[in-house]
Amino acid sequence: MKKEQVVNCQFSVWYPLFKKHTIKSLILPLPQNVIEYLLDDGTLVVSGSSENSYQRSQINNSDSEDEGDVQWSDDETTTVVTAPEFPEFNSKVQEAINSLDGCVFPKLNWSAPRDANWIALNSSLQCQSLSDIFLLFKSSDFITHDLTQPFHQCNDDSPDPVINYELVLRKWSELIPGGEFRCFVKENKLIGISQRDYTQYYQHISKQETSISSSILQFFKDTIQHQFPDEDFVLDVYRDSVGRVWLIDFNPFGEVTDSLLFTWEELMSENKLAASYTDDTTLQDGPAFRYTTSEVTVQPSPCLSYRIPRDFLDLSTGEDAYKLMDFLKLQKGQQEAEDSEEDTESAVNTP
Template sequence: MKEAEVNRCQIQEWYPKFKSVSIKTLIHELPEPFVYYLLEESGPFILPQSISGDDALPQRIHNPEEEEDYEVSEGSGDESESPPPAPCFPELELKIKESIKTLGGAVFPKLNWSAPKDSAWIATTGTLRCSSFSEIALLLRSSDTLIHDLCHAYDSCSDKTSSRPPTFFLALRKWYPSLLPEMEFRCFVRDRRLIGISQREVTVFYPVIQDKKHELEASICEFFWDNVQPRFESENYTFDVYVTRAGRVKLVDFNPWGAFTLPMLFSWEELEQSFGEEGDNVDFRIIESRCTVRPGLKTAVPYDYLDISPGSGWDQFLRKADEEGRKQAQCPDAGA
């Protein structure tokens, strides 16, 4: 993998070309002090200075209006332990507030490549839905996944010259509360040819996908040839799509081939081997029954952070999961 291939998958690079077939998104360049703020590990989580009142998250993060609650009384001997000054990003906060309003009042955030999915648990909604700058800051600061973007973006590149891009961006994507997880798919492109499609939510069996499998495959393949293949420059990559109730396909994201990209219901070895097969058939994989759900693939860390080498704990776990899946495929409701 080359740095150029990774760079093409940054949302600020691909979105302008595909905005007509993607989710409405507004993108902001992040000032370097805010990047340092995201990487700060020491001390308590402190909100930016201008965030207060209704825009703070009570009982979760510090509200500057309540700072007097933390003041140390005279003579306590701890006068030197004053709280660190709150960071201040007024221009960025104003732009984000305006963007949230433009996008309908709710967004989900991501950086150049990744979204803070692993920190959704800390939000009051349990999702990536954000309606204020403080909620976005909390998700970004609490995410371990984003450390990949911030510090290890090019670790898998053969021509690595840096550990991070020169500039980071925050993409705010319009929040759609009615999106169905079963209609999200990851597509695999090798030598500019679509060779595989996988259900993205690999921990749940959705009968509706089975009923519409051929229709979905046809729609996604047509979308690829009409919209993606002519305009995306890389030869090998993956892209994620969402299929609406009306059958329209929306582009969600691009990811590099291999490295930190999860192969979902495939393995990278299978995808490499299928590339050499003759014909233009696409391998479309879904969970066929409740008995063949593959646990363990829905992780909150980049794929290359997992030790899946022969003999590792993950290797043994996945082997056992595959074996159990084959056994359970014969269970009574296997075709339900």
């Protein structure tokens, strides 16, 4: 995966080329002070909301007085943390949201905050204001990745291209998860199609396997093939109830993109992928098509891991060796304390 491929998958690069085949969207430049706010790891106070301050109280053992936002009393300290405000940017965002019928799906140059929908009141990525967007963005690892490591896993040593970050607002559309598919393109050839929401079983996909595959392949040939700047890429599409296919997004052809029901080893090797094709002869000359075949194979959503504290996840996977060592030391200390208490009780109870 090359850095140029990542750059070409930015929304503002491909949207003008395929505007009539995708959802209506607006693109706003992201000011530097907004980027700094999104990357701030301090107290989460959502800018632009009616509740734009947070009060934190703690025991006060000092008789001194400080100035500023810290208010002192005899018993406790109350710190009022106020979110930064972006009136000009807020006005532009609200104007754009209103022009898109009042509800939008937000994202940055590449990613949407899909890993943070659990924090929203409606558990949805539907936003009606800048404060809704900020809540999702400041809670999303996907957004942080866009802002800090956009060229992660690229294998060329060239300097990182300069990125002009943008807020993308897409008109809210109720898409049925069973209609979303991810397509893998290599050397301008569609080699694989995967059910996007592979954690669920959708009966209509198995019944319409041939028509779904052929309609997506035809859409690719008519609309996408040789029109995108690269010859290796991944695209997400949506097939509606009448069989029309819509373009949703582009992604780099590499491990930074989720391969879903394929493996990147298969996708990189045409021979391995060809060997996995279905026995259905109607698909032999087309892309490999994979989907969840029954409720028995249903899996939990991979985004569920983002709903637990990061420390817990690091411990469970062993990714942070120091956290694991501290945890084992703590366990050992607790065990030694319990053993000591048992020995003491045994000594006291012994006649």
